[in-house]
Amino acid sequence: LRQEIRDVRExxxxxxxxxxxxxxxxxxxxxxxxxxxxxxxxxxxxxxxxKLDNTxxxxxxxxxxxxLAYL
Numbered sequence: 001l002r003q004e005i006r007d008v009r010e011x012x013x014x015x016x017x018x019x020x021x022x023x024x025x026x027x028x029x030x031x032x033x034x035x036x037x038x039x040x041x042x043x044x045x046x047x048x049x050x051k052l053d054n055t056x057x058x059x060x061x062x063x064x065x066x067x068l069a070y071l
Contacts, residue, residue: 015067 008019018034041060044050052060 011071013067013070015063016070 005022009021012018017036020032020034022031023029038044045052
């Protein structure tokens with residue numbers, strides 16, 4: 001587990017959310033990551049006010065693929 005945490009902490013890629021740290025003391029178990037100025041992907045996809053054209057969707061898919069390929 002420690003090696004996995006170290007690997008995640010050291011992973012740096014523009015398409016991967018950076019892990020900063022974690023609190024593992026109950027009941028406040030949480031993960032701290034870098035700030036996303038435009039919000040999370042989940043929030044963008046769930047927001048019906050944001051119109052996602054095919055070019056934007058393709059860009060998101062390519063970014064996800066790049067991040068996964070890195071990992």
